[in-house]
Amino acid sequence: xxxxxxxxxxxxxxxxxxxxxxxxxxxxxxxxxxxxxxxxxxxxxxxxxxxxxxxxxxxxxxxxxxxxxxxxxxxxxxxxxxxxxxxxxxxxxxxxxxxxxxxxxxxxxxxxxxxxxxxxxxxxxxxxxxxxxxxxxxxxxxxxxxxxxxxxxxxxxxxxxxxxxxxxxxxxxxxxxxxxxxxxxxxxxxxxxxxxxxxxxxxxxxxxxxxxxxxxxxxxxxxxxxxxxxxxxxxxxxxxxxxxxxxxxxxxxxxxxxxxxxxxxxxxxxxxxxxxxxxxxxxxxxxxxxxxxxxxxxxxxxxxxxxxxxxxxxxxxxxxxxxxxxxxxxxxxxxxxxxxxxxxxxxxxxxxxxxxxxxxxxxxxxxxxxxxxxxxxxxxxxxxxxxxxxxxxxxxxxxxxxxxxxxxx
Amino acid sequence: xxxxxxxxxxxxxxxxxxxxxxxxxxxxxxxxxxxxxxxxxxxxxxxxxxxxxxxxxxxxxxxxxxxxxxxxxxxxxxxxxxxxxxxxxxxxxxxxxxxxxxxxxxxxxxxxxxxxxxxxxxxxxxxxxxxxxxxxxxxxxxxxxxxxxxxxxxxxxxxxxxxxxxxxxxxxxxxxxxxxxxxxxxxxxxxxxxxxxxxxxxxxxxxxxxxxxxxxxxxxxxxxxxxxxxxxxxxxxxxxxxxxxxxxxxxxxxxxxxxxxxxxxxxxxxxxxxxxxxxxxxxxxxxxxxxxxxxxxxxxxxxxxxxxxxxxxxxxxxxxxxxxxxxxxxxxxxxxxxxxxxxxxxxxxxxxxxxxxxxxxxxxxxxxxxxxxxxxxxxxxxxxxxxxxxxxxxxxxxxxxxxxxxxxx
Numbered sequence: 001x002x003x004x005x006x007x008x009x010x011x012x013x014x015x016x017x018x019x020x021x022x023x024x025x026x027x028x029x030x031x032x033x034x035x036x037x038x039x040x041x042x043x044x045x046x047x048x049x050x051x052x053x054x055x056x057x058x059x060x061x062x063x064x065x066x067x068x069x070x071x072x073x074x075x076x077x078x079x080x081x082x083x084x085x086x087x088x089x090x091x092x093x094x095x096x097x098x099x100x101x102x103x104x105x106x107x108x109x110x111x112x113x114x115x116x117x118x119x120x121x122x123x124x125x126x127x128x129x130x131x132x133x134x135x136x137x138x139x140x141x142x143x144x145x146x147x148x149x150x151x152x153x154x155x156x157x158x159x160x161x162x163x164x165x166x167x168x169x170x171x172x173x174x175x176x177x178x179x180x181x182x183x184x185x186x187x188x189x190x191x192x193x194x195x196x197x198x199x200x201x202x203x204x205x206x207x208x209x210x211x212x213x214x215x216x217x218x219x220x221x222x223x224x225x226x227x228x229x230x231x232x233x234x235x236x237x238x239x240x241x242x243x244x245x246x247x248x249x250x251x252x253x254x255x256x257x258x259x260x261x262x263x264x265x266x267x268x269x270x271x272x273x274x275x276x277x278x279x280x281x282x283x284x285x286x287x288x289x290x291x292x293x294x295x296x297x298x299x300x301x302x303x304x305x306x307x308x309x310x311x312x313x314x315x316x317x318x319x320x321x322x323x324x325x326x327x328x329x330x331x332x333x334x335x336x337x338x339x340x341x342x343x344x345x346x347x348x349x350x351x352x353x354x355x356x357x358x359x360x361x362x363x364x365x366x367x368x369x370x371x372x373x374x375x376x377x378x379x380x381x382x383x384x385x386x387x388x389x390x391x392x393x394x395x396x397x398x399x400x401x402x403x404x405x406x407x408x409x
Numbered sequence: 410x411x412x413x414x415x416x417x418x419x420x421x422x423x424x425x426x427x428x429x430x431x432x433x434x435x436x437x438x439x440x441x442x443x444x445x446x447x448x449x450x451x452x453x454x455x456x457x458x459x460x461x462x463x464x465x466x467x468x469x470x471x472x473x474x475x476x477x478x479x480x481x482x483x484x485x486x487x488x489x490x491x492x493x494x495x496x497x498x499x500x501x502x503x504x505x506x507x508x509x510x511x512x513x514x515x516x517x518x519x520x521x522x523x524x525x526x527x528x529x530x531x532x533x534x535x536x537x538x539x540x541x542x543x544x545x546x547x548x549x550x551x552x553x554x555x556x557x558x559x560x561x562x563x564x565x566x567x568x569x570x571x572x573x574x575x576x577x578x579x580x581x582x583x584x585x586x587x588x589x590x591x592x593x594x595x596x597x598x599x600x601x602x603x604x605x606x607x608x609x610x611x612x613x614x615x616x617x618x619x620x621x622x623x624x625x626x627x628x629x630x631x632x633x634x635x636x637x638x639x640x641x642x643x644x645x646x647x648x649x650x651x652x653x654x655x656x657x658x659x660x661x662x663x664x665x666x667x668x669x670x671x672x673x674x675x676x677x678x679x680x681x682x683x684x685x686x687x688x689x690x691x692x693x694x695x696x697x698x699x700x701x702x703x704x705x706x707x708x709x710x711x712x713x714x715x716x717x718x719x720x721x722x723x724x725x726x727x728x729x730x731x732x733x734x735x736x737x738x739x740x741x742x743x744x745x746x747x748x749x750x751x752x753x754x755x756x757x758x759x760x761x762x763x764x765x766x767x768x769x770x771x772x773x774x775x776x777x778x779x780x781x782x783x784x785x786x787x788x789x790x791x792x793x794x795x796x797x798x799x800x801x802x803x804x805x806x807x808x809x810x811x812x813x814x815x816x817x818x
Contacts, residue, residue, distance in 0.1 A: 030472040039476050046472040054463045054701070062647055063439040063455040066780065067448050069648070082648055109696020111670035112521060119559065134682060139671035139696065142684040146669035150528065150559045158682070232697065238471055239478070239491055239700035260555035261520035262548035271785045273543060273567070275551040287518020287548065288641065291648035292463070292701040371475065376680045 013391035016318060021311045025387040028303050029236075036397040038372045041182075041210055041350055041383030044236030044300075053299040057292060069291075085294045086263075086285055090244065092301040096309070097208060097229070098218035099246050102280035106244045106297070107289060110209060110230045112259070113245040114143045116284050117226035118174060120247065120255035121203040122147075122154070124225075127173030131202070134158035137182050140207055144176060161186070165196060172202040179217070180210035180348030183379050185340040187211075187348045191222040198223065203251075209233060212244075214349035214385075215316055216309035219246055226251070234349070234385065237297030242290050247281045261286030303387060315386035316349040322391050323351045323382065326398040334405045339379070352381045361404060370400045422800040425727060430720045434796045437712050438645075445806040447781045450591075450619055450759055450792030453645030453709075462708040466701060478700075494703045495672075495694055499653065501710040505718070506617060506638070507627035508655050511689035515653045515706070516698060519618060519639050521668070522654040523552045525693050526635035527583060529656065529664035530612040531556075531563070533634075536582030540611070543567035546591050549616055553585060570595070574605060581611040588626070589619035589757030592788045594749040596620075596757045600631040607632065612660075618642060621653075623758035623794075624725055625718035628655055635660070643758070643794065646706030651699050656690045670695030712796060724795035725758040731800050732760045732791065735807040743814045748788070761790045770813060779809045 017023060029045045031037055037045055061069040061080050069080045090104035097104075105113075118130065128151065130144050141158065148154040159167045161181065168175065175197045180187045194204045203225040211217050213234030219227055225248050231241030247255055260275040262268045263285040267276070277283035320340070330336060337354040341347050355361055355378060362374035373381040382397070426432060438454045440446055446454055470478040470489050478489045499513035506513070514522075527539065537560065539553050550567065557563040568576045570590065577584065584606045589596045603613045612634040620626050622643030628636055634657050640650030656664055669684040671677045672694040676685070686692035729749070739745060746763040750756050764770055764787060771783035782790040791806070 030468070032473045032475070035475075037475060043471070043476045045475065046467060051464055051467045051472075054467055055460060058455060058460045058463055058647070058705075059439070062452070063460075064441045066441070066444075066446060066454065067452045067782075068775070068780070108517065108521065109670065111672075111696035112517065112668060115668055123558075137671075138674070138677075138680050138682065141682060142669045142671060142674065145684050146667045149532075149665050149667055149669075238467070240697045240703070242699075243696065256558050258555045258558055259521060259524055260551045261518065262546075262551060263520075265547070265551065268547075269785070271547050273547065273550055275554050287520035287652065288649045290651075290699055290702050292705060293699050294649070296467075296701060366477070371477070373476075376678070 009392040009395050013322060013395050017390045017392055020315060020390070022307065022315055022386055023390065025303060025307070029388045031388060035369045035371060036393050038370065038382040038384065038397060040385035041233050042373050043232055043239055044234060044385065045388055046238065047236055047300045047303050049299045049302065050238065050296050053295055054292065057295045082289060082291050085291065085298065086289050087282065089294055089298050089301065092298070092304070093212065093235070093244050096217065096304060097212050097227070097246060098216070098220050100249065103246055103249055103252070104244055105281040105284040106294065107242050107285050110207070110228050110243040111139045111143050113228040113243050114140055114205070114207065115147060116259050117205050117228060117245055117247065118144060118147055118176065119258040120251070121174040121205055121226050123256040124251060124254060125173035125201070125203050127171060128153045129155045129157055129172045130174045130176055131157045131159070131164070131167055131172045132176040133161045133164065135161060135181065135183070136176065136178055137207065137209065140176060140178065164193065168196055168200050168202065170200050172200060174205055175202050176205045178207035178209060182210055183339070183352060183375050183381065185348045185350040185352050187346050190224065194222050194224055210348050210350065213304065215313040220248070224248065231297045235297065236300040236303065238293065238300065240293065241297045242293045245281065245284055247284065252281055252283065257283050259286045263287060263289065312386050316384055317344050317347065319384040319386060319389055319391065319394055320347060320349065320351050322394045323384065323398065326395055327401070330402050330405060334409065349385070350381055350383045352379050354378045355380055357408070361408065364404045364408065365401060368400050368404055370397045418801045418804050422731060422804050426799045426801055429724060429799070431716065431724055431795055432799065434712060434716070438797045440797060444778045444780060445802050447779065447791040447793065447806060449794035450642050451782050452641055452648055453643060453794070454797055455647065456645055456709045456712050458708045458711065459647065459705050462704055463701065466704045491698060491700050494700065494707065495698050496691065498703055498707050498710065501707070501713070502621065502644070502653050505626065505713060506621050506636070506655060507625070507629050509658065512655055512658055512661070513653055514690040514693040515703065516651050516694050519616070519637050519652040520548045520552050522637040522652050523549055523614070523616065524556060525668050526614050526637060526654055526656065527553060527556055527585065528667040529660070530583040530614055530635050532665040533660060533663060534582035534610070534612050536580060537562045538564045538566055538581045539583045539585055540566045540568070540573065540576055540581045541585040542570045542573065542587070544570060544590065544592070545585065545587055546616065546618065549585060549587065573602065577605055577609050577611065579609050581609060583614055584611050585614045587616035587618060591619055592748070592761060592784050592790065594757045594759040594761050596755050599633065603631050603633055619757050619759065622713065624722040629657070633657065640706045644706065645709040645712065647702065647709065649702065650706045651702045654690065654693055656693065661690055661692065666692050668695045672696060672698065721795050725793055726753050726756065728793040728795060728798055728800065728803055729756060729758065729760050731803045732793065732807065735804055736810070739811050739814060743818065758794070759790055759792045761788050763787045764789050766817070770817065773813045773817065774810060777809050777813055779806045
């Protein structure tokens with residue numbers, strides 16, 4: 001537990017909090033006392049409704065209704081229709097990412113979903129080159145590498161983020177990018193890059209791990225082809241929550257479903273010998289839906305029900321601006337290098353600094369009650385979650401960062 | 410709710426229950442009143458410890474400890490080391506299937522795991538033919554079909570179960586079989602078939618969906634190469650529980666890891682650009698562990714801690730024998746055809762009958778409080794779970810089956 005010192009929060013920040021249209025959302029989350037949690041981009045905080053939902057799923061839906069919960073129908077019992085759960089969660093995620101519900105499939109992990117859409121996109125492109133950022137989140141790189149064990153002529157071309165445009169040549173089949181870099185927080189221009197890829201005949205796979213739920217994403221507005229995203233970061237679905245994927249309507253009917261499991265079959269319980277895909281993106285489901293994880297994610301997503309996504313983005317930027325401005329004096333006293341873009345259009349919902357002892361500094365910070373992330377080799381990463389952070393939180397966190405850096409110097 | 414009629418349970422069955430060494434296990438499960446649940450091979454009943462564990466995971470591990478739960482160490486806090494959770498669950502499953510803990514990976518679905526081990530086995534074999542039972546559980550067939558979209562020359566050869574031996578020719582790379590047929594309950598001779606496959610230079614992938622937790626399985630004793638299995642049937646892990654896979658120690662170091670996600674990396678948080686597999690079967694993990702599902706499965710597996718697996722098998726056979734004997738008089742009065750082998754060595758832990766109106770009969774039975782499964786085209790399937798069924802349950806269920814068939818005739 002941390003005791004925060006004087007001086008007190010500046011009046012201009014308190015004024016921003018007083019007019020914050022999202023200030024009432026914080027009480028929908030459980031947050032530990034004595035902690036400022038700046039790691040919702042690693043694991044989102046728990047919405048308060050989750051324990052009750054899980055208790056109901058276990059004791060009633062599983063314990064009492066047993067297999068009858070797979071198919072219960074009717075409005076009063078809708079929450080027990082486990083077969084429909086992936087579709088209900090997809091319908092809640094779709095408006096956050098600019099997609100139609102039928103273009104979204106919820107299940108498996110981001111990694112597994114990346115594999116599915118990489119195969120679908122490559123097959124549609126008819127080409128054998130995946131172009132990606134060499135500093136992309138490792139599992140994206142690894143899944144592409146794994147695919148190359150099955151596709152002998154597949155090339156995974158890794159270049160630096162700044163050279164993507166220059167390498168978008170006419171042999172590229174799929175451009176695999178994460179919209180917001182997990183280390184720097186740099187946000188790519190999805191619309192422009194997607195258009196450039198299409199000019200070269202390539203399809204796009206966007207990883208929305210640090211986008212979905214952090215700010216409005218407009219996949220269809222950008223002409224995106226495929227996307228994947230994480231349920232446990234800004235969507236607050238809990239540790240290891242089911243992930244999602246997006247397949248644009250113009251693609252899914254022609255897309256190869258490489259992980260063609262029975263839950264993606266048009267008639268799973270007919271037990272036919274041959275795979276026939278379900279309509280829409282549901283064909284990308286594979287095994288039995290993870291009911292516990294899906295139920296937690298389903299109830300967690302309700303915190304977005306009355307959130308204006310423009311407000312969410314405006315507050316996120318206001319928080320990151322406040323973070324940077326409050327940190328600025330520390331940069332002249334300590335070896336901190338801001339790596340997050342100051343240009344707001346290029347910024348996700350985090351602020352990161354390089355520090356030569358980042359690993360040790362973050363350990364000290366966590367002990368002091370400010371929870372962020374260390375990311376190799378030397379990154380201090382602070383995630384900003386507009387649903388539960390105030391400007392006062394940000395200011396207080398920076399005071400603690402200053403105290404920790406001072407104590408180490 | 411069902412009111413069971415006279416006559417009362419025969420004394421010989423009550424005597425069997427009185428000396429049942431597993432009779433105390435039933436109180437470790439939640440079972441609804443007024444129901445005889447013969448569908449533990451579709452979704453196992455809930456162990457009583459699950460709700461408390463889930464409540465702790467949500468409120469404490471997630472809600473209060475947040476990302477710190479990924480790496481907490483020390484004996485008192487071991488249950489919060491989420492990174493170690495897949496390995497801890499693997500260590501509980503391993504003795505049930507005759508494997509070493511390091512040969513088992515827990516996560517994803519049975520379907521996805523089937524894909525992983527099919528690729529690994531095919532690559533090791535150097536061949537391009539998967540031989541399987543055409544009546545295998547559909548998702549096994551579908552996953553093999555999906556793989557063939559990436560391996561142009563791959564042939565998925567489907568033959569009838571009785572012709573497997575005759576088709577084990579020297580071009581077969583992988584033999585993909587489910588040990589216990591999900592419809593008939595017929596159990597294959599894993600040791601003999603594996604030996605025959607090896608003689609032809611083929612590797613085996615055994616699906617243990619209806620085996621693990623139902624009776625002792627001895628993968629290493631049978632010389633099995635790879636296996637997959639389900640967490641939510643006889644392991645009672647809850648709806649959509651994480652699945653498992655087995656990779657024999659002699660194989661995993663050479664095995665291709667096609668779904669090479671960051672959680673199967675030797676050092677996931679070093680964020681290296683290239684995939685380096687973790688030691689042991691953990692390399693087959695892909696994305697972030699499903700903590701809610703894994704936690705439920707972890708606590709559910711504790712019901713096996715003090716179970717002698719020979720007792721489990723003996724009771725399962727006694728229950729299925731009782732079921733068949735009590736049903737026998739009904740077979741002369743109604744169009745029921747037993748499809749489960751009467752030879753005990755060929756029997757899993759279920760009894761199934763064909764009936765021309767099986768779908769409607771099962772619907773009536775479920776309404777009457779006897780929950781089994783309908784399986785296309787005409788199968789009535791009754792799962793026997795020695796941990797929570799008594800012989801009296803079986804006898805009472807058959808009385809109800811008789812009453813339902815009588816009412817329909």
